[in-house]
Amino acid sequence: MLELRNVVVRFGGLVAVNDVSLDVQAGEIHALIGPNGAGKSTIINVVMGLYRPTEGDCIFQSEPVSGQPTHLIARRGLARTFQNTELFTDFTAVENVMVGLDHEYGYGIASRLLGLPSWRRKEDAARHEALELLKKLRIEKFAEQKAGTLPFGLRRRLEIARALATRPKLLLLDEPAAGLRHHEIIELNGILEDLRDQHGLAILLVDHVMKVVMAISNRVTVLNFGRHVATGTVNEIKSNPDVIAAYLGGASGHA
Numbered sequence: 229m230l231e232l233r234n235v236v237v238r239f240g241g242l243v244a245v246n247d248v249s250l251d252v253q254a255g256e257i258h259a260l261i262g263p264n265g266a267g268k269s270t271i272i273n274v275v276m277g278l279y280r281p282t283e284g285d286c287i288f289q290s291e292p293v294s295g296q297p298t299h300l301i302a303r304r305g306l307a308r309t310f311q312n313t314e315l316f317t318d319f320t321a322v323e324n325v326m327v328g329l330d331h332e333y334g335y336g337i338a339s340r341l342l343g344l345p346s347w348r349r350k351e352d353a354a355r356h357e358a359l360e361l362l363k364k365l366r367i368e369k370f371a372e373q374k375a376g377t378l379p380f381g382l383r384r385r386l387e388i389a390r391a392l393a394t395r396p397k398l399l400l401l402d403e404p405a406a407g408l409r410h411h412e413i414i415e416l417n418g419i420l421e422d423l424r425d426q427h428g429l430a431i432l433l434v435d436h437v438m439k440v441v442m443a444i445s446n447r448v449t450v451l452n453f454g455r456h457v458a459t460g461t462v463n464e465i466k467s468n469p470d471v472i473a474a475y476l477g478g479a480s481g482h483a
């Protein structure tokens with residue numbers, strides 16, 4: 229579904245991603261792990277068109293995405309969340325998701341201001357779809373609460389609901405479990421598994437939290453200092469000596 233081929237990303241003299249190849253297959257949760265600064269977020273930014281790779285290619289469903297504008301990439305079926313949540317804090321939860329649906333319903337600000345019936349119908353349809361997405365993230369009972377008043381763990385889930393509003397085929401999550409408590413992590417695991425198993429979504433999951441990565445990932449890719457260390461199943465990764473040396477046994481403390 230997604231393929232990175234020998235991707236290099238340089239920022240001035242710094243090589244953030246150094247000749248990385250990886251692929252995400254349909255219907256899989258593919259984890260991308262590695263210590264801070266390993267290049268994980270940079271890879272998400274390359275896939276979403278924020279950074280252009282210095283070298284190499286990024287292919288989504290047989291067509292290159294490298295260098296395309298983010299909104300076109302989104303329309304092709306890719307969506308992401310950020311390492312730090314970016315919600316409209318004064319909007320309610322359901323409105324935050326409706327903003328993500330904007331494109332689908334072709335909201336015209338003029339028809340909204342004039343209160344035209346066509347706008348009403350569209351708004352009702354958008355609200356209905358947004359509520360369905362909140363349900364998938366198990367936060368529908370917070371629909372009318374302002375995003376800024378939600379506890380941290382629920383804001384993170386709301387961000388995923390909003391990302392789903394563009395109806396992606398592949399979802400890229402940047403550290404969705406960071407800062408979550410144990411029971412929130414268990415719940416998130418169940419939600420991500422449902423998105424994969426019941427809604428057919430592929431997920432590229434960047435995370436440090438081993439309780440998530442090891443519990444739900446079909447495959448894991450390990451990076452260290454921008455370089456690819458290994459790709460394999462959870463069991464293969466756990467017993468890979470290069471991984472143990474570079475990451476699990478290293479000084480990062482996240483394992």
Ligand SMILES: Nc1ncnc2c1ncn2[C@@H]1O[C@H](COP(=O)(O)OP(=O)(O)O)[C@@H](O)[C@H]1O
Nearest residue numbers: 239242244262263264265266267268269270271
């Ligand atoms: N826009 C940027 N400009 C300069 N350096 C950057 C930029 N983005 C990331 N980097 C650097 O690239 C390296 C990889 O960063 P990042 O992809 O954020 O790592 P990770 O997400 O694995 O913690 C780091 O050394 C970081 O400082």
Ligand SMILES: [Mg+2]
Nearest residue numbers: 268269270311
């Ligand atoms: Mg990061």
